[in-house]
Amino acid sequence: MIGWNAFVLLAAVNLAPSPPATMAAPPTPEQVMAVPPELRQQLQERVIDATNAPEQRLQRIVDLVFKPDGLGLQYDTTATLTVAETWEQHRANCLSFTLLFVALAREAGLEARIQEVGQVVTWYQEQGVIYNAGHVNVGLRVAGRHGTLDLDQNVLYDRRGPRVISDQRALAHYYNNRGAELMATHDAEAMEYLRTALRMDPAFAPAWNNLGVLERRRGDARAAALAFDNALRAHPALLSALSNATSMYRQLGDTRRAAQLGERLQRARDRDPFYQFMQGVEAERRGDYAQATAAYRHAIRLYGNAHQFHFGLARAYFLQGENQRAMREMARARELGGTDQVRAVYQAKLDSLHRINARQIPR
The missing domain is CATH 3.10.620.30 (C8orf32 fold)
Known part of the structure; x- marks a missing residue:
């Protein structure tokens, strides 16, 4: 935002x-x-x-x-x-x-x-x-x-x-949050909160995006399209708006517009370290550690100073049996840890990796 x-x-x-x-x-x-x-x-x-x-x-x-x-x-x-x-x-x-x-x-x-x-x-x-x-x-x-x-x-x-x-703008956050919460059960009330958010800040892209979702659910494709367009004018790389608009135009049969937005969505995802990190988390959860490694490395290329990203990569390497690489990434996570407490946690994990690795080295 x-x-x-x-x-x-x-x-x-x-x-x-x-x-x-x-x-x-x-x-x-x-x-x-x-x-x-x-x-x-x-x-x-x-x-x-x-x-x-x-x-x-x-x-x-x-x-x-x-x-x-x-x-x-x-x-x-x-x-x-x-x-x-x-x-x-x-x-x-x-x-x-x-x-x-x-x-x-x-x-x-x-x-x-x-x-x-x-x-x-x-x-x-x-x-x-x-x-x-x-x-x-x-x-x-x-x-x-x-x-x-x-x-x-x-x-x-x-x-x-x-x-x-x-x-x-802070109040726009408040009204938008309440509107998003109400979308599950009270469309009319959610609409009023979202419109109030936009009166507070007409360039508040998340509220435009939520309004688009609500209008689409109500069956007003034209109003939904205008809301998504406004969201993307305010924030051209907003992943939620790009994803929602792509899906809507595809459903409406406008394949040209859907393809254009789909390309923008993919470019935005490729440039977003947090999105790449979450792809790594999801791949790790389903046991695809090679994909998790690729996603975590992509996230680190985009944002190399996040200790959490290096910790994720260390886990993925460890789960693939690549202990030396896991220790290297864990050491990097420790170096970047923001507090003494965080660094101590990473040091303990690094010590455990050293002990595991020592047991696995043939004597």
């Missing part, structure tokens, strides 16, 4: 209709970001009145959010919530957490902004890998120093890393 500069045809889809009376309208931007009175009181007592030092205020906000005697926040990937809902339900995904923390930090007089990463890979368990086309976190400037606060510590950012975005 990158900050693209693109012209989008807003006339392509009507974004203005009011929701039906029987359907709850999306919350306003002010309602999304509003700090509830109870939380504001705790912030005043535990943070603002307690200290004037910015570093201490930051730490006290962290304690308020995460400690059991405060919010006791729990990570929930499905919890796209307003600030007030996050406070009430004690759960949040990366977006809800970012909105909450930025709102509290600003109330406490700290300089906090919302940051966006174009795409990430997340590890929930060693083999529980999820490829996400977008991520947000908190950017802070405290006592002249810049920092990033991320609810999910198990993510690999794309090569450009986090970049500051406007509150309008």
Whole structure:
């Protein structure tokens, strides 16, 4: 979800209709970001009145959010919530957490902004890998120093890393996420959320793509095509939009347009290290270690400094019995590991490989 500069045809889809009376309208931007009175009181007592030092205020906000005697926040990937809902339900995904923390930090007089990463890979368990086309976190400037606060510590950012975005774009993330969640059960409500996302940011390609999926499901091929076209104007290499549009034009019998988009899709996949990495993960899961090796190596050629990619390649080599190559890649993963804890994990695995290799050497 990158900050693209693109012209989008807003006339392509009507974004203005009011929701039906029987359907709850999306919350306003002010309602999304509003700090509830109870939380504001705790912030005043535990943070603002307690200290004037910015570093201490930051730490006290962290304690308020995460400690059991405060919010006791729990990570929930499905919890796209307003600030007030996050406070009430004690759960949040990366977006809800970012909105909450930025709102509290600003109330406490700290300089906090919302940051966006174009795409990430997340590890929930060693083999529980999820490829996400977008991520947000908190950017802070405290006592002249810049920092990033991320609810999910198990993510690999794309090569450009986090970049500051406007509150309008952050709200587009919120409405788009809610719209995508509602698409499973409530088409009309999902439509209203997606249109609200595009009112927040008319160049927000993921919302155009989701709108295209919804319009196609509703049977309006023309509206779907216009939505996919707008997504690709905003982000020409958005894999989801390229894949959805290719499939739609193929189904409609427009083989020329489908072929053009299919070629663009393949080029985009060939240039996307995260896509190549996920191809390696899938090949490894089905036991095709030669294909996994090829995909991991492709990912590394595109993005050589991701320790997770080298770890994947080390696994693929090991599973093929190529221990020397596995040790080389594991050593590289250790060198690139971002923290002492990560490097220690890789060192332990490297030590195990050395022991296995020593036992296999004929004496």
